Amino acid sequence: MCAYDFKTRIQITKGWSKDKKYCVTAHDGKKCLLRISKTEQQERKRVEFEMMQRVESLGVPMCKPIAFGTCEEGVYFLQSWIEGKDFEEVLTRITYKEQYAYGIEAGQILKHINSIEAPDTQEEWEVRFNSKIDQKIKMYKDCSIKYEYGQAFIDYINANRYLLQNRPQCYQHGDYHVGNMMIDSEGKLQIIDFDRADFGDPWEEFNRIVWSAQRSPLFASGMVNGYFNDNVPMDFWRLLALYISNNTLSSITWAIPFGQSEVDTMINQAKEVLKWYDNMQNTIPTWYKRCIK
Template identity: 85%
Template sequence: MSIYDFKTKIQIAKGWSGDKKYCVTTSDGKKYLLRISKIEQLERKSVEFEMMQCVEALGVPMCKPIAFGTCDEGVYSLQSWIEGKDFEEVLMMLTDTEQYAYGIEAGQILKHIHTISAPDTQEEWEVRFNRKIERKIQMYKDCPIKYDNGQSFIDYINTNRYLLKSRPQCYQHGDYHVGNMMIDYDGKLQIIDFDRDDFGDPWEEFNRIVWSAQKSPLFASGMVNGYFHEKVPMDFWRLLALYISSNTISSIPWAIPFGRSEIDTMINQAKEVLEWYDNMQNPVPTWYKGYI
């Protein structure tokens, strides 16, 4: 299938990805998602496409990889089109029971994705993530804008770094939260946007649960419980608090180039995270509803 043969091509403006995204239609009316990246990303995007094929082979409900190659504009990836709605838009119209049930499903899907092992050549997680921590702490210290009580995040990280030792690694979606999910017209949860995929500690994948918990504590609780079959280890909560602390301190330097609105979003989010964790004194966040 040539990407030049499509009858219609409509650009999609949503999302933070650097890719250009289009809804394209063939002459017989079949829709696809077309993503185009810069040619410099050829190797990265080739690996991403191959890993999506591995995930699809597991039976994960997702945008299915169809074709990959280069074109005049750069690197293209053609994926199946999901007829449905953004899960974020639907979530708050669901009952409490439904929100929790979809959370369980999202956790089980994630557990499935994590059965893909990291390559043997992968650098030891403790070494790699500690390097990331150092960079993020320095970015925060150099940042002209600080959080109220932001030092709590740094203190928590430094106290709990030892938990990074000997952590296993696997394939990660890289941005797993309600904003990267859809509900198809059969009511089935679908996972989209694998463009931040990586290899790392499976538990680090939960660092984006902040976005899900802000929308629906029941969904976020279900996701954790579904992943762990309702047996959540305390070390998970301790490590998750470390990963969320690490993310939060780097969010404010990240937001500055995008302007005041994004800065305010991150300041408010940091305030909410500190409330959830009692200023990082309690590793189990207050949004967690236990087993329902």
């Protein structure tokens, strides 16, 4: 049993995390989110807990860390329960102006998250990310399934690796997109699922914006504009295209173990990305809007 004694414990199966997740109710009626990880994850979860405490101290609206420790089932992590709805479901039912406004807010929240600097011990970003690139290109080339015009991703990456030089590093949420956001009972945006948190280039956080742009181009546009206070540097777009290219290359090999449906999802997503960037010939994606009236 977990160290905490709960009145009820209902398992949550949604999501890709390897953690076991439960909606638990204490004897006083208070709901919480309980995550249980394997014992070997103890150190990583300890860091995750401490970093989430730092993020919470910045005033970020989020699932708040409550307790962390070990029990017979593994490593437990207790977080606040957010009463509300998945933002992904709400997003397409609100007005365009509301979509854009939530995007602005999401970008501003991300800016706060990224304000936490990475430790001085972090390996230089250029070295670290180039190693990731090399690995993902090799995995893609060795993969039995290829994207149509997939070479365009590789060519763009290789032509723009120089942009990785001297990039700063910070704390990253690690999986920042509409699928990891909620709208609480008061209509406020809340950020969840920090279990992929890491340190790296703050602009790499936008590599998941593909999912957000597919749901709502206006939300994605607002997120970029909110992060940069309506002054988006061109180097951001160049680097974002590199990060998205790299992510897209690895998505197909990730999808294969999950079956044909996920493979098809990634193939269709790659087609959409290539359309946004005109086969990686354009730097700014077609979904981006500078502002709305």
